[in-house]
Amino acid sequence: MEQDSGKDFEFSRRDALKLAATGLLATLPVTPAVAETKPETHAQHNQTSAKPAKQNAPKTTYTFLNRQEAAFIEAAVARLIPADEKWGGAIEAGVPNYIDKQLGGSWGAGERLYRSGPWQKGTPTQGYQLPFTPAELFRTALKALAKQMKKPLNKMTPEEQDSFLKSLEKGGTDLDGVPAEVFFSSLLQLTMEGFFSDPVYGGNYNKISWRMIGFPGAYGSYYDLVDKHGIKIDREPLSLAEDAMGKIHTHPNIPSSLKHGQGGR
Amino acid sequence: MATRLKPVDVVTVGVGMTGAILGKEMAALGLKVVGLERGPQLDTVPDFQSPNMHDELRFAVRKALMQDNTKEAVTARNNSDQTALPIRRWDSFLPGTGTGGAMVHWNGQTYRFQVADFIYKTHIEKRYGKKFLDPDLQIQDWGVTYDELEPHYDRFEYLCGTSGKAGNIKGKIQAGGNPFEGWRSREYPTPPMKEHYAGALFRKAVTNLGYHPFPQPSSNLSQPYTNPEGLSMQTCSFCGFCERFGCEHYAKSSPQTIILPAALKMSNYELRTGCQVLRINLDKDKKKATGVTYVDAAGREFEQPADLVLLTAFSLNNVRMLLLSGIGKPYDPKTGEGVVGRNYAYQTMNSAQIFYDESVNINPFMASGSSGTLIDDLSGDNFDHGPLKFIGGAYVGAINTNGRPIEYRPTPPGTPKWGADWKKAVVRHYNHTVNLNGHGGSTASRQNYLDLDPTYKDAWGLPLLRITFDFPDNDIRMARYIGDQMKKIGEEMGGKQVAVQAREKSWNTTVYQTTHNTGGAVMGTDPKTSAVNRYLQSWDVSNLFVVGASAFPQNSCYNPTGTVGALTYWAAEALKRYVKSPGAMG
Amino acid sequence: MERYFLYFTTVILFSLSARAAEPDVKAGEQIALKGTSAGATACIACHGTRTEENKSAAFPRLVNQSQFYLAAQLKDYATGARNNAIMNPIAKALTDQEKENVAAYYANISFPTPKGKKPAAAVLKRGETLAKVGDEKIQVQACNNCHGPGGIGMPPAIPPLAGQHAEYLQAQLVAWKQGQRKNSLDLMAPIAQRLSEKDMQALAAYFSQVQVK
Numbered sequence A: 001m002e003q004d005s006g007k008d009f010e011f012s013r014r015d016a017l018k019l020a021a022t023g024l025l026a027t028l029p030v031t032p033a034v035a036e037t038k039p040e041t042h043a044q045h046n047q048t049s050a051k052p053a054k055q056n057a058p059k060t061t062y063t064f065l066n067r068q069e070a071a072f073i074e075a076a077v078a079r080l081i082p083a084d085e086k087w088g089g090a091i092e093a094g095v096p097n098y099i100d101k102q103l104g105g106s107w108g109a110g111e112r113l114y115r116s117g118p119w120q121k122g123t124p125t126q127g128y129q130l131p132f133t134p135a136e137l138f139r140t141a142l143k144a145l146a147k148q149m150k151k152p153l154n155k156m157t158p159e160e161q162d163s164f165l166k167s168l169e170k171g172g173t174d175l176d177g178v179p180a181e182v183f184f185s186s187l188l189q190l191t192m193e194g195f196f197s198d199p200v201y202g203g204n205y206n207k208i209s210w211r212m213i214g215f216p217g218a219y220g221s222y223y224d225l226v227d228k229h230g231i232k233i234d235r236e237p238l239s240l241a242e243d244a245m246g247k248i249h250t251h252p253n254i255p256s257s258l259k260h261g262q263g264g265r
Numbered sequence B: 001m002a003t004r005l006k007p008v009d010v011v012t013v014g015v016g017m018t019g020a021i022l023g024k025e026m027a028a029l030g031l032k033v034v035g036l037e038r039g040p041q042l043d044t045v046p047d048f049q050s051p052n053m054h055d056e057l058r059f060a061v062r063k064a065l066m067q068d069n070t071k072e073a074v075t076a077r078n079n080s081d082q083t084a085l086p087i088r089r090w091d092s093f094l095p096g097t098g099t100g101g102a103m104v105h106w107n108g109q110t111y112r113f114q115v116a117d118f119i120y121k122t123h124i125e126k127r128y129g130k131k132f133l134d135p136d137l138q139i140q141d142w143g144v145t146y147d148e149l150e151p152h153y154d155r156f157e158y159l160c161g162t163s164g165k166a167g168n169i170k171g172k173i174q175a176g177g178n179p180f181e182g183w184r185s186r187e188y189p190t191p192p193m194k195e196h197y198a199g200a201l202f203r204k205a206v207t208n209l210g211y212h213p214f215p216q217p218s219s220n221l222s223q224p225y226t227n228p229e230g231l232s233m234q235t236c237s238f239c240g241f242c243e244r245f246g247c248e249h250y251a252k253s254s255p256q257t258i259i260l261p262a263a264l265k266m267s268n269y270e271l272r273t274g275c276q277v278l279r280i281n282l283d284k285d286k287k288k289a290t291g292v293t294y295v296d297a298a299g300r301e302f303e304q305p306a307d308l309v310l311l312t313a314f315s316l317n318n319v320r321m322l323l324l325s326g327i328g329k330p331y332d333p334k335t336g337e338g339v340v341g342r343n344y345a346y347q348t349m350n351s352a353q354i355f356y357d358e359s360v361n362i363n364p365f366m367a368s369g370s371s372g373t374l375i376d377d378l379s380g381d382n383f384d385h386g387p388l389k390f391i392g393g394a395y396v397g398a399i400n401t402n403g404r405p406i407e408y409r410p411t412p413p414g415t416p417k418w419g420a421d422w423k424k425a426v427v428r429h430y431n432h433t434v435n436l437n438g439h440g441g442s443t444a445s446r447q448n449y450l451d452l453d454p455t456y457k458d459a460w461g462l463p464l465l466r467i468t469f470d471f472p473d474n475d476i477r478m479a480r481y482i483g484d485q486m487k488k489i490g491e492e493m494g495g496k497q498v499a500v501q502a503r504e505k506s507w508n509t510t511v512y513q514t515t516h517n518t519g520g521a522v523m524g525t526d527p528k529t530s531a532v533n534r535y536l537q538s539w540d541v542s543n544l545f546v547v548g549a550s551a552f553p554q555n556s557c558y559n560p561t562g563t564v565g566a567l568t569y570w571a572a573e574a575l576k577r578y579v580k581s582p583g584a585m586g
Numbered sequence C: 001m002e003r004y005f006l007y008f009t010t011v012i013l014f015s016l017s018a019r020a021a022e023p024d025v026k027a028g029e030q031i032a033l034k035g036t037s038a039g040a041t042a043c044i045a046c047h048g049t050r051t052e053e054n055k056s057a058a059f060p061r062l063v064n065q066s067q068f069y070l071a072a073q074l075k076d077y078a079t080g081a082r083n084n085a086i087m088n089p090i091a092k093a094l095t096d097q098e099k100e101n102v103a104a105y106y107a108n109i110s111f112p113t114p115k116g117k118k119p120a121a122a123v124l125k126r127g128e129t130l131a132k133v134g135d136e137k138i139q140v141q142a143c144n145n146c147h148g149p150g151g152i153g154m155p156p157a158i159p160p161l162a163g164q165h166a167e168y169l170q171a172q173l174v175a176w177k178q179g180q181r182k183n184s185l186d187l188m189a190p191i192a193q194r195l196s197e198k199d200m201q202a203l204a205a206y207f208s209q210v211q212v213k
Helices: A014-022 A039-045 A068-079 A095-104 A134-148 A158-170 A179-196 A203-214 B017-027 B057-063 B115-128 B146-160 B199-210 B260-264 B315-324 B419-430 B475-490 B561-580 C002-008 C026-036 C069-077 C087-093 C098-104 C121-134 C166-178 C183-196 C195-209
Strands: B008-013 B034-039 B074-077 B269-275 B276-282 B287-294 B299-313 B340-347 B348-355 B374-375 B394-398 B433-440 B449-457 B461-470 B497-501 B518-520 B544-546
Touching: A068 A095, A068 A134, A068 A158, A095 A134, A095 A179, A134 A179, A158 A179, A179 A203, A179 B057, A179 B544, A203 B199, A203 B394, B008 B017, B017 B034, B017 B260, B017 B269, B017 B299, B017 B561, B034 B299, B074 B449, B115 B146, B146 B561, B199 B374, B199 B394, B199 B433, B199 B475, B260 B269, B269 C183, B276 B299, B299 B315, B299 B561, B315 B449, B315 B461, B315 B518, B340 B449, B348 B394, B394 B475, B433 B475, B433 C195, B475 B497, B544 B561, C026 C098, C069 C087, C069 C098, C121 C195, C166 C183, C166 C195
Parallel strands: B008 B034, B008 B299, B034 B269, B074 B461, B299 B544
Antiparallel strands: B276 B287, B287 B299, B340 B518, B348 B433, B348 B497, B374 B394, B394 B433, B449 B461
């Protein structure tokens, strides 16, 4: 059979003519007008990742936080990142789940923290100088707050909650050794992580934050697009933990180190 | 009790960039070389593969590729009146670990210092007079000139395959390049990277203002390339996960992609990982190194005798190793005497944001670590400092490298840090903001130095390194000036709002500001003000060379890696002469 | 299949320079069914339609592709950056707007991966390893870095490999290795050059059977 040079797949003019001769073309159905194609084809064709995700995180199965602590965390993060008319917030994203798993895992136990004493209060530029691991910090602070607060956070109105959180943020009070502002900034940091990190860690449910801002996620390769200035990238964001079917396999306790072949040759 | 091993010719303390290059150079001479690396061996496959590598939380926030700070940290204070406390989590700077060191997770930004940088003291005093400098400043000449280093810059750039556009070839200014750069002997090995939208907006504005934009020199390559070691690299995909991450594509120049395989091929080169060096051992006269003592991953102590010790452990670790080993006189800021720890410097970073209309899609996540556009008009001594009353400057550019949302969520000043308004602002501005950086130099001063901490120890029981550092007033005045120029550039860029953050005192260990720690074992021609001579050979111990940014007498505005690479090859040539005829090289 | 409609919809807005107007899917359908008066053959001869694909392994499946990528291939066929005796004259006969229109017609359609003969386990394993991990010995990174989980693609610029005919995938790698396919050269040629024929077969076999729902 004639082979044309420079082909990128096995096909030739002869094949095309043969195909035409079989009359198969005549049997292929004439595509109806676009508007009549299958409804789901057309409707979903218009759906972009920019539309609000309808799925919300399921209820958290807590393994670290007790009921009282969880109630506080849920109430707090709901104010730190509230839901609005367009996008869900921390609760819908599963941030309490993220926080629970982080505090209960190796990060909470003190991974990546230099833990030797003595401990001294430093200047603001010297950073965190307390002996508490994140788990200890949260447990201590939440216990102290439970004692100090006349009304639990989840029983307050949203305005009261915001006011309370702002006072924590301002700081100046002591939570059994944890300065209020240190607790608040740790809580805010974990909340932001839980909202924006890869869903593999149990937060950012259904990649809600990535859809919200237009961040394409863990798969990134833009050689052909970087010089298309101003192009709108609107594809479904991708988690590092999702498979070809779109299922996300969470794995909250990924270590904060990268080891391979340690110990020498 | 340490097990004494069979002697070797050369041992390198650390197998990062400097250790890998020198390890290969020494092994190529037929010498028996051992590279001791505290961290693990890391390879592009499987260790740097995405999607697992593209995990912002793990690598950018939790610092998975960095030195294990649970075992060994650094203490810090802003001045000698304070008590230094441990940096308990890496933030301000991020030392590397493992084979390749910090060159695994760097951004690939590859610069040369300027001609005047190497004779900085002479140059400044000549132009502005001795009285121009603030009394606390302690700038020095390097003992080596740009012209002497040029062939080694060239060699390093061709090792990396750096992508860029020459601005000055043998004195002839080239269109499209940096007209302020020192002369180079030939073009870059690969062409410049594609320009992203932010870079294009910046280019237009600075051109209007009369500045000279050029593409950022990038060791994340613009096209496939095979280097003189026979190692091949691929094309950067602009994935937006560059600094703090390893490169999945063999596109970022890291020792494992550009040089280490060449060393590992040689039977006389041996890599040992998981080996923490405790000290360099000296003979009883303390004039010769006899080798090093190290502890392996299982806690077993070994003595590795060697004829030649190359201290290639990163600037901070180099200085600490000298202090722990009792090599050289430690610097005393009160008397000004001593050299080990002297002239520690850093980087003076400034930033600005230009907020655009919602219709302008900047797409910050489409970026390489080094595909920006910048100007050199405001750096070094490229402008007249006489009326301004400070020295030094900054390169300014649209050099943003990523859009990773845990850490990158620009909002205008006054935006709350949480709540409904915060959320709306993040959505409004995330994809419609350009970031500028003013990457400023760091002038050495009498009060900034390194020594051993009196209180805090590492897991092996040894004192941590102590950093005493704050920005000299000179550098704060420089930062303010740079900030003002950045504001003008931002306004010319045509957004809706410009915000500028010029560096202010004091140095804050909790805010990332580059891992460009320099000095502490500076090079020079006078043993009273330098720890190593112009070949990076220790004045005190002639069979010890200390290679890294520890050699910088002060830091210019540019990222150090290019200059460290040039110094490494410069030292390699000296070492070739040394092994033929050992002794002090003056 | 559902998720592909969500996944692959891409709205492209070029804000700065003058570009082709919004694609006309209906006009694209006409080109697909009837060809053009300038001599472009009807696409359905080989590529089926949006509702019924041509299952022959002689032609690549146009499934889960983006308009951006399809239009770019047509442009490259027109210039010769991609060489194929059938596609070159067809692409040359299309105007730029027609390329966008017919690309928009074929974009985003999805059909399930055909269940062909399963490759040998060892071949599948090798393909899967190269796809997900790579091979340091031959300096090849994982295909999925760019082509997405399971090779489902990364729109708009990076095409899916999942479910594509193995023969076609292998032929592309060969074409890059031998220098016949010149588009995406800086990205694909170094990889293709490092792959042996066996590895190409393994990759092609692996991706051809990845189910995408």
